[in-house]
Amino acid sequence: MTFTLQNIIPVIDAKSAKNLPEFSIENISIDSRSLQNNQGTLFFALKGHNHDAHQYLENLIEKGVQFFVVEYIPENLKDKAHFVVVENTLKALQQTSIFYKNLFHFPMIGITGSNGKTIVKEWLNFLLSPDFTIVRSPKSYNSQVGVPLSIFGSNENHNLGIFEAGISTSNEMENLQKIIQPKIGIFTHLGNAHNEGFSSISEKIDEKIKLFKDCEIVILEKNDSIEKLLPSQTITWSFTDKNATVFGEKENSKNGFTNIVITHNNNSFEVEIPFQDEDSLSNAMTCVCTLLYLKYGTDVIAERIKNLYPVELRLQVKKGINNCSLIDDSYSSDYQSLKMALDFLEQQKLHQKKTLILSDIFQSGLPLQELYQKVTSLIQNNKIDRLITIGDTIGNYLKDIPNIISFSSTQEFLQQFNLNSFENETILIKGARSFDFEEIVVILEEKNHETVLEINLDAISYNLNFYKSKLKPETKVMVMVKAFGYGNGGYEIAKLLEHHKVDYLGVAFADEGIELRKAGITLPIMVLNPENSSFNAMIAYDLEPEIYSITGLNAFLKVAQQRNISSYPIHLKIDTGMHRLGYEPNEFERLKAIIKNNNFIKVESIFTHLAASDDVAFKEFTLNQIRLFTEAFDNLSSVLNHKPIRHILNTSGIFNYTNYQMEMVRLGIGLYGVGNSDEENKQLLNVSTLKSIISQIHTIEAGESVGYSRKYIANKQTKVATIPIGYADGIRRAWGNEKGYVLINNQKAIILGNICMDMLMVDVSEITCKPGDEVIIFGEKPHVKEIANVSFTIPYEVFVGISQRVKRIFFKN
Known part of the structure; x- marks a missing residue:
């Protein structure tokens, strides 16, 4: 080639x-x-x-x-x-990928839809891999950039491609169709995702079906309005419409399985699908239709479908034993996704030492010698300190890599390897599903209770880029990671921000900055509320203080003189109306006398804090703050031999007063998905989802009560579920007593009675559920803004109130 x-x-x-x-x-x-x-x-x-x-x-x-x-x-x-x-x-990248695609002549399956694309792709890969050498887009690489990058994973030994195509606005699908060139098209589902990018649902449909321009067949759920627009033949499925090509009749569901009788071409056969939720059943039916089109026998279909498995769509960062951090990618092992995972490892590593636990690699399409030569290069380029291989093949081909330890199976590794030898390192766990690497994750993961806060790193990147899109390219960005990243997590988010090359991080106290330095963060860090006693430590860890008083400035200069340092960066804060911290005009002359020709310090920036930028009713007040700040800056900088950075805009300031961005802005709560107006919130993605499980379900009779002080008394028979999360985890008691709710199986479950220290109880009388089922405490819904409004507080307080005993899981799609 x-x-x-x-x-x-x-x-x-x-x-x-x-x-x-x-x-x-x-x-x-x-x-x-x-x-x-x-x-x-x-x-x-x-x-x-x-x-x-x-x-x-x-x-x-x-x-x-x-x-x-x-x-x-x-x-x-x-x-x-x-x-x-x-x-x-x-455009050149896309044209290059088209040229590369045309070097090969195997058929392509192209998948689009509002959701389910990645799961259908992964399931089809599992179902078809015994008979094909498949190349597929890794994870959810389905964008204008992701699709062409995925295509470069193809080689002459592949004989089938499965690629997903995602769009967010019009005039995008045509590009992806030219790259993928699918012969088999799959439309998974039409939902509300990215509706804002289209003028109407019909425009959205018209755009999505451009993927099927040259398809021989399109597979979708029976939908007359979509079918009539398609340029090719269709195979449709339905659970309700017997006119569909493939009709599924649900017979019974038990033990997590659903039996479905499939009717196709007047023949019937039964499949056992290892799921009960509607989304999984729909995705499985799409796969059944694909296998039928490819002329698979019904016995083969039934045998393979019953072995479908939950697909983990995300790379997850978890806290591990012995001060380790884990990157969990334990369900896939192919060359393309290994490259992605290694990049993510470098981006998110919290320790200099990097360990890779890797299984045999499948579906590469390359001869084994060539494949593992490429893998060797990847490992060497990424400076992996220790390699643990698991599988009959990989250890033989990589045996010459330094610091390699090889095992034939996961069980052999668990039985023989000293797990306590993992300490102060970042561990990437990457294995094919058949190796059961989730057992390794369970052993190495720090044990916490079953409540977790999931933080979507992709959403943080999206929100960062939204605010940056309002700025000039040269405007610097300081991002606030104080208070443990607004309760979401400090180190991991700081690592992501460093990866995105923001200009500054902001923390409240010196110890927060010191912890970031210990975690390997090298970005400039500004400490917004330094105590005089912390100045020595700040200098030792290269942290830059906000100085807001003559007393504080003199104290810092005394330390600087004692340590004989010069031109140490400091940041001067001016009070223009917040009346919290900062120099006032009557101090300016004294301040100028101190900073003029002072070789011990360098005034890196001068700034102020807007008090009401979130409320346009106070626009006149805000503009007056900006005027006062501009005058103060001109006055103070006149005695300096350089022009310091100016910054005044916070999150809502960036959104409402973009014209006053000056040389730098400070992004805070907006990064975490919370704006200060409905208009701003529409532009942001939810970052944090707090989840728990059902511990137990009780049925109580009319007149019986729930919780302390009998605050809830049932007026009829009621089914009550107990959730292991309470006010010690950060759930405010004001959210209890039927004011708040959680989501169980996408249905509202009202909180009954007082929220306890470690538990809360909810009404599940109308919800089909069982112990162990997932519970959403907050996320897309209920949103933290809703909780804050009912609890008479603000989203900041809800976020930072989430206890450190709640395990944080960081993930990337």
Whole structure:
């Protein structure tokens, strides 16, 4: 197979490609931070509303990358590497992936829909892999960038592709259709996701079905309004409409299984699906239809369908034993997803020492020798300190890697390996499902009770980029990670923000900044409320203090003189109306006399805090604060030989007063998915979901009571579920006594009686549920804003109130 830079130049509409030597492309990259960038990399410098990869080309050249597709050549790099100049680098990436796809001639299955895409893809891979060598998009790589990157995982040994296509607005699907070129189309479900990107449901449908332009067949749930728009034949399924191509009749459900009688072409057969929820049954029916179209026998279909399994769609970061952190990717092992997981490991590592636990790798389509040579390169490039392999094959091919320990099975590893040897390291656990690596995760995970706070790192990235999209490219961003990241978690979120190259982190106290430094965070960190006694420690850990008083400034200067340091960065806070902390105008002359020609300190920034930027009713007050700040800055900076950074906008300030962004802004609660208006909230993704389980279910009679002080007395027979979470976990008692609720199986369960220290009770009389079922305490619904309103507080207080005993799980889709 030939894949060289010279091959693709004619197809990417190059404006300039001068004096290029022959170059065989080994790796396509768009991320300058990846450790997999090397001499065999072709780097596409993508530009967006709030990022420009051209800024990082010099760093890539230093790492050995020599070939770039760019929209412009930075002036200082013209003779330092080889550049292909195009009008649009994203379009060039997509055109390159089309060229690469056309090197192979195997059929493609293309999947779209509002949800269920990734699960159907993974299930089809499981169902078809005994008979095909399959390439598929890893995780949920279904975007304008994700799809082309996924295509580059193909090779000449694959004979089937399964790719998902996700869109969020019009004029996107046509690009993905040209890349995937599916012959079999699957429409999983039409829901409300991304409705805001379309003017109507019909426009959304019209856009999605563009994927099926050249399909031989489209598989979907019976839906006349969609079917009449499709350009090809269909196979439809239904549980209610017998006119569907495939009709499923649910017979019974027990022990977590559902028996369904399938009727197709006047023949009937039975399948046993190992799920009971409607979404899983729908996804399974889609898979049955696909197997029928591919002419699988009914016995084979029944045998394989009963072995379907829950799909974990996310890379999860968990707290491990002996001060370790775990990255749980224990359900898949293929080459493409290994590359993603290693990038995530580098991004999220909380310790310098990195350990990889890896099983045999399947579905690569490559000869074993070539596959494991590539894996060896990945491991070496990512500087893995210790490698533990599990499987009959992998250990033989990687035996020459330093610090490798090999086991033939998971059970052998658990029986023989000293688990206490894991200490102060980040461990990536990546294994094919058949190896049962979840047993390793259970053993290595720090034990907590069954209530967890899940933090969506993708949503944090999305919210960050939303606020950055309102800023000029040169405007710096400080992100607040104080109070344990607003209750969500400090280190992990700080690692993500460092990955996104924000300019500053903000913490409240020095000890928060010290913990971040100990976790390996190297970004500048500003301490907003430093105590004079902490100045020595701050200097030792390179933390930058906010100085808001003459007394504090003199105390810091005394420490600086004692330690004989110079030009130490400090940040001066001005009080313009918040009346909390900061210099007032009557102190400016004294302040100027101290900072003028002072070699011990450097005034890195001057700032103030807006008191009412969230409420447009106080616009005049806010504009007056901005005016006062501008005057104060001009006055104070006049005695300095440099211009400090100015910053005044907080989260709601960024949204409501974008024109006053100055040189830097401070992003706080908005990062975590909470805005200060309905309009702002519509633009943000939910970050945190607090989950628990049902511990027990009781049935009480009329007149019986629930909880302390008999605050709830039943007026009829009532089914009551107990949930192991209470006010010691951060659930406010004001949310109890039938004012608040939780979600169980997507249904509201009202909280009965007083919330206890460690438990709360809910009414499940009308909900089908059992002990062990998942309970949503807050998330998309109920949202923290709703809880805050009922509890007469604010979302900040709800977030930071979640106890540290609640386990945090960080995940990336």
